[in-house]
Amino acid sequence: MSKTLPPSALRRVHHVALNVHSMEASRHFYGTILGLRELQGSDIPATLIDLVAAGKVANFVTPDGTVIDLFYEPDLSPPNPDPQRQFTRANHLAFDIAPELFDEAVAVLRDNGVPIDHGPVSRPTGRGIYCYDPDGFMVEIRCDPQ
Template identity: 75%
Template sequence: MTKSKDREGIGLNLNTLRGVHHIALNVKDMSASRYFYGTVLGLYELTGNKVPETLVKLVAEGKVTNFELPDGTILDLFGEPDLEPPNADPTQQFTRANHLAFDIEPSLFDQAVEVLRDNNVPIDHGPVSRPTGRGIYFYDPDGFLVEIRCDPQTKVR
């Protein structure tokens, strides 16, 4: 994306932003969400001296939990016990965010689907196959739509 002449000087230069630093989600039940993201989805929970200094007190109080993905992206869960979605039907999206997508190796996709099923995770739809790969869409304990997706498997000759 390039700047037009009439907008020169407005906005950041191309490639200034390096990537997603963290994603923060409000969750109603911290225990259920920690289990879901840590045990079911297998994300690495930050503990001890790995917790960001600015969040140590909130983590100690059980109000925040941090997970790190293999690419270094941080997922922060903020406990909001009074959180209620505007619509009890999880298929009616209630935020500007559409969904959170995690990438997985194609050879592990079917195993991930089985883990979701074994843990009775509510599936929205899928698995689906597209030219861009495979995906399955499901809900976290707060009704937020999550996806596990993989690139197409390359054919071995």
């Protein structure tokens, strides 16, 4: 029998990362039209400061604290008109987990033969592993530093 994570192990969605063709249009949509707060100054994650300054990333936060990261991809092709191919704009979905459960999550992914894209990786913002769901959509499981 394969190991599984307990129902409460994944605590919340940490962030959603989207590839965008036009940073200007996307910032207008998320910030002005939808009214999400754009992270500025010290609110920008340390690992993204240079990318934000270069105009390659913008970060917005929902009222519940979920971060929407926009990654500028100027050569991005138009979205697929087939709704079955809806993930053409998304980069990955990230779930937050307690640091003490991170290694167990990695073991569960491997035990279940989940395809791993890369990781585990360690960064100043914590640890993460990137894998694919059954449809090929990238999912990250990450934790804050201990």
